[in-house]
Amino acid sequence: MGVSGLVPARFLTLTAHLILVIVILWSREENVKSCLPLTYTQDEYTFKDNQLIIGLSVALGLFVLELVGFFGGFSTFMPSQAMISTAAHASGAVAMSFFIFDLWECDTYWWIFGFCSAFPALTEIIVLLGVLVFHKGL
Amino acid sequence: MAVFQIFSQAEQRRYYAHVCSKASIFMIFVIALTFIPPFFIAYRSYGFWLRVDNYEEQPQVQFKHQLLVTMETSDSYITWSTFQNYNQLQQANLRIPVLQSREADNNGDGVRDELQLKLEMPLLDTEHIQAVQLILIFDYMLSKFSTMQMESMGYLRHESIFPGGQLKVIGDLLLVQRQPLAHRGLDTRFNTSIFDRNSLFLDAFDLSKVFTEYSSRNVTTLFQYNYPIWSKGRAAGSPFTLQATVRYPLTTVQYTPGLWQLFKWAWIQYFAILVVFIFVFNRIKAFVYQNQLVTTIVIPAFKEHKL
Numbered sequence: 250m251g252v253s254g255l256v257p258a259r260f261l262t263l264t265a266h267l268i269l270v271i272v273i274l275w276s277r278e279e280n281v282k283s284c285l286p287l288t289y290t291q292d293e294y295t296f297k298d299n300q301l302i303i304g305l306s307v308a309l310g311l312f313v314l315e316l317v318g319f320f321g322g323f324s325t326f327m328p329s330q331a332m333i334s335t336a337a338h339a340s341g342a343v344a345m346s347f348f349i350f351d352l353w354e355c356d357t358y359w360w361i362f363g364f365c366s367a368f369p370a371l372t373e374i375i376v377l378l379g380v381l382v383f384h385k386g387l
Numbered sequence: 388m389a390v391f392q393i394f395s396q397a398e399q400r401r402y403y404a405h406v407c408s409k410a411s412i413f414m415i416f417v418i419a420l421t422f423i424p425p426f427f428i429a430y431r432s433y434g435f436w437l438r439v440d441n442y443e444e445q446p447q448v449q450f451k452h453q454l455l456v457t458m459e460t461s462d463s464y465i466t467w468s469t470f471q472n473y474n475q476l477q478q479a480n481l482r483i484p485v486l487q488s489r490e491a492d493n494n495g496d497g498v499r500d501e502l503q504l505k506l507e508m509p510l511l512d513t514e515h516i517q518a519v520q521l522i523l524i525f526d527y528m529l530s531k532f533s534t535m536q537m538e539s540m541g542y543l544r545h546e547s548i549f550p551g552g553q554l555k556v557i558g559d560l561l562l563v564q565r566q567p568l569a570h571r572g573l574d575t576r577f578n579t580s581i582f583d584r585n586s587l588f589l590d591a592f593d594l595s596k597v598f599t600e601y602s603s604r605n606v607t608t609l610f611q612y613n614y615p616i617w618s619k620g621r622a623a624g625s626p627f628t629l630q631a632t633v634r635y636p637l638t639t640v641q642y643t644p645g646l647w648q649l650f651k652w653a654w655i656q657y658f659a660i661l662v663v664f665i666f667v668f669n670r671i672k673a674f675v676y677q678n679q680l681v682t683t684i685v686i687p688a689f690k691e692h693k694l
Binding site for chain 2: 254255328329332336
């Protein structure tokens with residue numbers, strides 16, 4: 250392929266999105282408070298907090314999956330998977346930075362998770378299956 | 388002799404692909420990402436639709452020569468108005484003043500700039516006036532955007548524990564809006580009379596009722612005077628003099644902009660952000676198609692010369 254530029258771009262967007270997810274995992278308090286009503290009980294807070302923790306942790310797991318596929322050489326030189334991954338994680342990084350700075354509601358995180366973490370991980374799994382199980386080269 | 392670049396020309400390279408191929412899916416995706424996000428960015432950063440705007444106009448005001456004046460002593464009051472029915476109802480307390488008024492156009496632009504009113508109420512020496520109340524009725528018109536004509540009121544009240552002989556007041560007739568005006572058309576919602584002059588009942592001139600109804604109007608005027616001068620004591624035999632100067636100043640009027648003004652500003656905001664997105668995505672498209680990240684048929688710019 251000899252595509253210079255696509256591999257670093259994918260790496261950078263992956264890393265940016267990963268860092269933002271980790272940052273939110275550490276400082277999620279304000280975001281959780283912004284999706285609760287003005288007066289809330291400790292139970293409600295813990296419930297929403299747990300939801301967000303689960304979402305972020307699953308996202309981290311999917312990141313590990315994608316990094317395995319990328320660094321392990323499975324999808325490093327596949328242009329379509331690289332493009333999907335770059336686009337998804339770039340928009341994910343932008344959305345997550347808005348999430349932190351504009352204090353978006355914690356329920357909107359599931360949309361970001363769906364499009365920007367789950368979708369590229371899904372395509373990565375398909376690629377991994379293709380390479381490992383069906384011996385599809387390239 | 389050194390040569391320098393005298394002219395340059397871009398060559399076009401065309402990329403062809405089938406309707407259902409990765410290349411066209413990529414293109415659809417990029418087009419959506421180019422034209423839709425600028426709208427969201429422009430909208431979410433507030434001020435996309437211009438909902439309210441201002442314009443300045445000096446209103447055309449005319450004093451309708453209708454007024455109601457009340458002067459109060461410590462235990463009684465004296466009153467007069469230009470409304471026959473009110474005067475008949477208030478026969479017991481009626482006193483007829485001497486009234487002079489003129490409206491001046493100081494800068495000669497055809498629009499009246501102020502009203503000078505002088506009212507002299509004849510009084511007995513035993514009557515000590517401690518409060519004066521004056522209601523003036525105006526015709527108020529704005530014509531720059533929508534044509535708004537209304538009957539409006541200027542209300543003045545001054546009280547003092549010291550009985551007085553003269554009250555001088557200077558102020559402006561200000562526009563008070565609770566809602567923005569339209570940008571075109573005729574607006575005569577408030578062109579109804581404030582005092583129902585044909586009514587024979589006392590409650591038609593009940594000030595609390597009149598004021599409640601007047602202040603429930605969404606567009607009114609207010610006579611704002613900050614410099615009242617009350618002269619204590621009155622020479623024997625002289626009337627109570629009330630002098631009022633009501634200015635009609637340049638007013639800032641709030642209005643809802645029309646459709647084209649709305650679109651003009653919305654388009655400017657959208658286009659400014661769109662340009663950036665088009666530039667960025669053109670570079671991304673060039674990178675993707677040039678490096679054959681999606682397979683396309685390339686037709687180069689130059690034609691093959693047959694040897």
